[in-house]
Amino acid sequence: MLTREEERALLDLPGETITVRANQDFVHLGERVEHACLIADGLVGRFDQNRQGSRQITAIHMPGDMADLHSVVQPQATSALQALSVATVLRIPHKAIRSAAAKHPALAEALWRDCMVDAAILAQWIVNVGRRDARSSLAHLLCEIAVRLEVDVGAGAFCFPFPVTQAQLADATGLTIVHVNRTLRALREDGLSEITRQEVRVLDWEGLVRAGDFEPGYLQRENTVEGRLRIVPPVDQLIQLVAGPMTSWERGH
Amino acid sequence: MLTREEERALLDLPGETITVRANQDFVHLGERVEHACLIADGLVGRFDQNRQGSRQITAIHMPGDMADLHSVVQPQATSALQALSVATVLRIPHKAIRSAAAKHPALAEALWRDCMVDAAILAQWIVNVGRRDARSSLAHLLCEIAVRLEVDVGAGAFCFPFPVTQAQLADATGLTIVHVNRTLRALREDGLSEITRQEVRVLDWEGLVRAGDFEPGYLQRENTVEGRLRIVPPVDQLIQLVAGPMTSWERGH
DNA sequence: CGTGACGTTGAAGAAGGTCAACCAATGTGG
DNA sequence: CCACATTGGTTGACCTTCTTCAACGTCACG
Numbered sequence A, B: 001m002l003t004r005e006e007e008r009a010l011l012d013l014p015g016e017t018i019t020v021r022a023n024q025d026f027v028h029l030g031e032r033v034e035h036a037c038l039i040a041d042g043l044v045g046r047f048d049q050n051r052q053g054s055r056q057i058t059a060i061h062m063p064g065d066m067a068d069l070h071s072v073v074q075p076q077a078t079s080a081l082q083a084l085s086v087a088t089v090l091r092i093p094h095k096a097i098r099s100a101a102a103k104h105p106a107l108a109e110a111l112w113r114d115c116m117v118d119a120a121i122l123a124q125w126i127v128n129v130g131r132r133d134a135r136s137s138l139a140h141l142l143c144e145i146a147v148r149l150e151v152d153v154g155a156g157a158f159c160f161p162f163p164v165t166q167a168q169l170a171d172a173t174g175l176t177i178v179h180v181n182r183t184l185r186a187l188r189e190d191g192l193s194e195i196t197r198q199e200v201r202v203l204d205w206e207g208l209v210r211a212g213d214f215e216p217g218y219l220q221r222e223n224t225v226e227g228r229l230r231i232v233p234p235v236d237q238l239i240q241l242v243a244g245p246m247t248s249w250e251r252g253h
Numbered sequence C: 001c002g003t004g005a006c007g008t009t010g011a012a013g014a015a016g017g018t019c020a021a022c023c024a025a026t027g028t029g030g
Numbered sequence D: 001c002c003a004c005a006t007t008g009g010t011t012g013a014c015c016t017t018c019t020t021c022a023a024c025g026t027c028a029c030g
Helices: A004-011 A094-103 A105-131 A134-148 A166-173 A177-189 A205-212 B004-011 B094-103 B105-131 B134-148 B166-173 B177-189 B205-212
Strands: A016-020 A025-027 A035-041 A044-049 A055-061 A080-083 A087-093 A158-161 A193-195 A199-202 A239-241 B016-020 B025-027 B035-041 B044-049 B055-061 B080-083 B087-093 B158-161 B193-195 B199-202 B239-241
Touching (some): A004 A105, A035 A094, A055 A166, A094 B105, A105 B055, A105 B105, A134 A177, A134 A199, A134 A205, A166 A177, B004 B105, B035 B094, B044 B166, B055 B105, B055 B166, B087 B094, B094 B105, B105 B134, B134 B166, B134 B177, B134 B205, B166 B177, B177 B193
Antiparallel strands (some): A025 A080, A158 A199, B025 B080, B035 B087, B044 B055, B044 B080, B158 B199, B193 B199
16 A cells, blocks of 8 residues: 555646547547546547558546556557547646656556556457457456446446447447447347446346456456555545555565 | 666566476466566467467567566466467566666666556557458568567568467467468468468568558657667676666656 | 377358448537 | 437348368478
């Protein structure tokens, strides 16, 4: 865990709030960025594309995520960031993050770790588009989102807001819109899940987990000692979880 | 760039050398690791899989790469590491890396950056399996490897060692062995590239780049000021490139 | 000179893409 | 309040890519 002082350093980070319309880029490909983006509200996609113009969403970020924390050490953007639905984003200057990290090595480690959880999710995403069929891939995506949103999956059936279009789901899974549409219908007909423009209704969580071949370990959620940095909204009131096996690099060995 | 003192700290890292046979895991899924693996020789794959057992290579590492540097901040392995061909690996204790990072913030930043270059490669890998057909995907993979190996692509035709099997290429691209075989034949018949068990012979680099829709920007190679950490073999004699826009977090503002 | 690992090929079929409609909901300007 | 445009969802017909299964070839090695 971070010390109270380290928490303060994190919470005291300055930033300006911007509102982004759906389908609007707020980090452009190749751009040199000076701010990291903390998602305060809405959903954000990390977009890549090939030169033929077909797009691929490589990550989905939600409130509490630092969508491009990596830009602190790599300011040349290799992916774009675009709002999937209306989003509120807090732009935090790299400068401030760097100086906080320099003062508090444990914080630097927590930031690095946070990036690595995202990287583990990227690796799973590769498996999802590379080695799962459409049905499994979509089911897996829904499971991942549910767990990351910390929806209570105890009950057999539940709902959570997830305002994305079928076109965006297609970009996330590497499928076409038409095939996503048919596959969602199949999931519906099998009584696993129903998806509208605004929310996901899970009817059979166990079944969805099986269909999606979902193993939540990679999300690093159970283990609170090594969990991900997560600043939950309202942003300036609570750090939910921040951690490292050692309190600080100096103190650990 | 790192200062001479920081370079020394990096070079002075202790480690034991191990030799790994082809197809042998040296980091197991779910395992708790205490060492980071610096590849000294050979090729290494980062392996993930779904429960049905079909495997997916999510990254390929080569000499000079720290294949699981991320384990320093996230010791629970979410992917396995396996040698693609005989490999020599230097195992560096996390402890040593942590303490060097604590002493030298600029080094900590360089390590973090190195991880983020790998993450950018992961994102491109998603595009490769999600939005490219077999021909394009294999061509892109070959281009990426050539550039990362720092092969001189100036000449129209050239060779470089790349000892992988077609089965491994299939796991890397999310295809089947059979389809990889047919697609490689197509690349050969089109006069782009010939691949044997030991090496890749590129006959038409420009054509291969076009076929693979390859844009090397994400590899962060041109820009020496922000390039990746790369400890080239013989490991303890040379740091080729290490960097950051600022010399250190402290010295930055 | 067998045995295993790797590569190659053919035939058949399934998963997913492409093209082209059409529908429903929402918003906007006259 | 209506005509119209826009966005997102749905469906059918057809076609391509890739997979599956099964066989056979080839090379290295004990």
